[in-house]
Amino acid sequence: MKFFRSHxxxxxxxxxxEMGAHEIVDALNDELVSWGLIDEIQVxxxxxxxxxxxxxxxxxxxxxxxxYANLSVDDIPYLVExxxxxxxxVEKFVAKETIVTDDELGAPKAKEVRIVLxxxxxxxxxxxxxxxxxxxxxxxxxxxxxxxPEQVIDEVMRSGLRGRGGAGFPAARKWQLCRxxxxxxxxxxxxxxxxxxxxxxxxRVLESDPHSVVExxxxxxxxxxxxxxxxxxxxxYPIAVANLNVAIEQAREFGFLGNNIFGTDFSFDLEVRMGxxxxxxxEETALIASIEGRRGEPRPRPPFPAVKxxxxxxxxxxxVETYAVxxxxxxxxxxxxxxxxxxxxxGTKTFAIAGDVVNTGLIEVPFGLSLRDVIFDVGGGIKDGxxxxxxxxxxxMGGCLVEEHxxxxxxxxxxxxxxxxxxxxxxxxxxxxxxxxxxxxxxMEFTQEESCGKCTPCRVGxxxxxxxxxxxxxxxxxxxxxxxxxxxxxxxxxxSLCGLGQGAPNPVVSTLKHFREEYIAHVVEKRxxxxxxxxxxxxxxxxxxxxxxxxxxxxxxxEAISGERRQVHTIDAKxxxxxxxxxxxxxxxxxxxxSG
Amino acid sequence: MPEITQTEEICENKxxxxxxxxxxxxxxxxxxxxxxxxxxxxxxxxxxxMQRYVAKKMRVPVGAVHGxxxxxxxxxxxxxxxxxxxxxxxxxxxxxxxPQLMDKAKQLTGTDIGKTTADxxxxxxxxxxxxxxxxxxxxxxxxxxxxxxxxxxxxxxxxKLLEG
Ligand SMILES: Cc1cc2nc3c(=O)[nH]c(=O)nc-3n(C[C@H](O)[C@H](O)[C@H](O)COP(=O)(O)O)c2cc1C
Ligand code: SF4
Ligand code: SF4
Ligand code: SF4
Ligand code: FES
Numbered sequence: 001m002k003f004f005r006s007h008x009x010x011x012x013x014x015x016x017x018e019m020g021a022h023e024i025v026d027a028l029n030d031e032l033v034s035w036g037l038i039d040e041i042q043v044x045x046x047x048x049x050x051x052x053x054x055x056x057x058x059x060x061x062x063x064x065x066x067x068y069a070n071l072s073v074d075d076i077p078y079l080v081e082x083x084x085x086x087x088x089x090v091e092k093f094v095a096k097e098t099i100v101t102d103d104e105l106g107a108p109k110a111k112e113v114r115i116v117l118x119x120x121x122x123x124x125x126x127x128x129x130x131x132x133x134x135x136x137x138x139x140x141x142x143x144x145x146x147x148x149p150e151q152v153i154d155e156v157m158r159s160g161l162r163g164r165g166g167a168g169f170p171a172a173r174k175w176q177l178c179r180x181x182x183x184x185x186x187x188x189x190x191x192x193x194x195x196x197x198x199x200x201x202x203x204r205v206l207e208s209d210p211h212s213v214v215e216x217x218x219x220x221x222x223x224x225x226x227x228x229x230x231x232x233x234x235x236x237y238p239i240a241v242a243n244l245n246v247a248i249e250q251a252r253e254f255g256f257l258g259n260n261i262f263g264t265d266f267s268f269d270l271e272v273r274m275g276x277x278x279x280x281x282x283e284e285t286a287l288i289a290s291i292e293g294r295r296g297e298p299r300p301r302p303p304f305p306a307v308k309x310x311x312x313x314x315x316x317x318x319x320v321e322t323y324a325v326x327x328x329x330x331x332x333x334x335x336x337x338x339x340x341x342x343x344x345x346x347g348t349k350t351f352a353i354a355g356d357v358v359n360t361g362l363i364e365v366p367f368g369l370s371l372r373d374v375i376f377d378v379g380g381g382i383k384d385g386x387x388x389x390x391x392x393x394x395x396x397m398g399g400c401l402v403e404e405h406x407x408x409x410x411x412x413x414x415x416x417x418x419x420x421x422x423x424x425x426x427x428x429x430x431x432x433x434x435x436x437x438x439x440x441x442x443x444m445e446f447t448q449e450e451s452c453g454k455c456t457p458c459r460v461g462x463x464x465x466x467x468x469x470x471x472x473x474x475x476x477x478x479x480x481x482x483x484x485x486x487x488x489x490x491x492x493x494x495x496s497l498c499g500l501g502q503g504a505p506n507p508v509v510s511t512l513k514h515f516r517e518e519y520i521a522h523v524v525e526k527r528x529x530x531x532x533x534x535x536x537x538x539x540x541x542x543x544x545x546x547x548x549x550x551x552x553x554x555x556x557x558x559e560a561i562s563g564e565r566r567q568v569h570t571i572d573a574k575x576x577x578x579x580x581x582x583x584x585x586x587x588x589x590x591x592x593x594x595s596g
Numbered sequence: 597m598p599e600i601t602q603t604e605e606i607c608e609n610k611x612x613x614x615x616x617x618x619x620x621x622x623x624x625x626x627x628x629x630x631x632x633x634x635x636x637x638x639x640x641x642x643x644x645x646m647q648r649y650v651a652k653k654m655r656v657p658v659g660a661v662h663g664x665x666x667x668x669x670x671x672x673x674x675x676x677x678x679x680x681x682x683x684x685x686x687x688x689x690x691x692x693x694x695p696q697l698m699d700k701a702k703q704l705t706g707t708d709i710g711k712t713t714a715d716x717x718x719x720x721x722x723x724x725x726x727x728x729x730x731x732x733x734x735x736x737x738x739x740x741x742x743x744x745x746x747x748x749x750x751x752x753x754x755x756k757l758l759e760g
Contacts, residue, residue, distance in 0.1 A: 236726050273630070
């Protein structure tokens, strides 16, 4: 009988098979043969080892009894070399007993205060009774039976609540303006277009706690005297649309929507309207045009929607989050709410943290916390021990903030003064491997594509700014291009009709301000300091560390890598499109990227 | 008014579906967007003959329907493949490695992003942020969000779609 010093049990449960378990068995045998280990280590197939949806494909090594999970064929050469040749456990492949939680919204972290997000993940969004059990619709009952519309407006006014869609206009002031317009019927719209890439606060509330938005809208409608409301939701959020529709249906059944709500003479109904993939429809006049079934092009204001909105009638438009906090304010009182936050920014704000930070996901914090608190305390700091470089706030029309801004309090005024803006609450955190010229180009590509084309400065200007940025990223820019950029930015910002064009230059202006030397490196030295811009970088294999495992060659999308097995591999620079996949998949850290 | 050149007719089933969609929604204010959205969802695209048909039924100029269809990126005038993969190009996903996934997909399918494979099996498109940024890099497969994709796990996903 043969004596094996180790056994490898590979799970070939049907789900693992689908994920490539047999390929892993083949790769293992292959690798063992090539190292001459096939008589010492036996590969066996077994049934399920761990939950395949979390661990598959996986295997266990005996006698060490180590469980390796989420493997791919490409992990095998490294695994065999480390585990069986060098006798070391490969920590990074070891199955980790992570408790599967809500990966967007874990337990509240220190410094978090959850008001808008309080029910998310806790109640069943399809069951109105669970919302009611959390004091849902109580504010509505109180308001309708014991408060006048003016009193509702007054309470929200005193709370200091400002619109959460970006500009931060006081919510109750807007309601008052609309209420005072002597024209009927009046309409309500809820802006659920959330087009800022990197922001998903509104989506989460709509999916997990739709009734809070419905109740907030009914309260606002009562305050304004509106009889019909529309939630305008982007088409990218099908679950939000579905859950909202369920919520509206249930609210109707319970008599919270429809005629004579709570036996009063107040009647109001609500409908969801879907967008169809146009970012500019987040702008309120474009949103109204889209609800009316037309092209979503903004129009000049005034007249403001409060005077002429949907179907030419007075319309109040607020963001999802603005509406969702209203029931809480009425329930706990204006003083409770205004005790949180800063002098001019009251209450809490939700933020979506994405990018190079340890804890990505949603948070809700009182205004006034510093960016440092948000990134390093709540966000857990920068991923993989890298260095913080910049944070983009306010989305594609916002700006970037840097180290020197980290102690700024997060509120509307402070961010604007620093050259960015609050926006809707998307925070993109970038580490020192991010190229700021490339980021500016990326945002400009976005706004250029989303420009509705109605006015020339935006339509033509964004195109020209983008052309210059592309030229710079391709190493073809000149110093004169940088001056031209600045001029164009000024013109586009000044002469565009709506906030899209007016804000489009912001990412360029702010990166030029804080990272001018990166632009200069691109045009003068033809070098991308962060080693991102493909035209200015090259990938190289370090002969001394390359083990010839072939993984890079198998993953290269253009077959630019060659080399015999166990021999040092080389990259053909002419074929290489500098995508960086090889460096990502090389387990031996043998591939580096250089620029200049 | 943009010229509409396509002349091919709409088949029976699609016409019946369109009739039903139009009948259900035509009396709602702002019905055009709702009808086009439903058509895109149920039929899968809104071809030029379909646009003309909707215009006729709704008694609005063809140009108005065409104008709306071309304005919004969700409306497509041609049918998609059996499966659709959309590559999220929101900020988090752009930085998080979606461009690399697109390079890989192009190689595996021999087809450009924005196109359908010759056998009609798979359409690949770029899309805007789907709001799952904390799971970047993200693609959607037939409207289902798939996040945290490693470049060397991705080929399997594509191969499966090309086969099944
Ligand atoms: C191009 C553009 C996109 C916008 N997108 C959104 C959006 O997705 N959601 C939103 O609430 N507001 C958006 N806004 C702001 C709205 O025009 C409007 O100010 C806001 O919905 C008002 O709500 P609030 O007072 O509750 O903040 C956008 C504005 C512009 C110019
Ligand atoms: S600024 Fe741009 S998006 Fe706004 S109306 Fe003009 S072209 Fe359209
Ligand atoms: S560079 Fe060498 S060690 Fe790294 S993946 Fe390629 S062949 Fe393997
Ligand atoms: S950078 Fe991309 S294209 Fe170039 S060798 Fe590596 S994997 Fe191939
Ligand atoms: S950026 Fe891809 S999901 Fe948001």
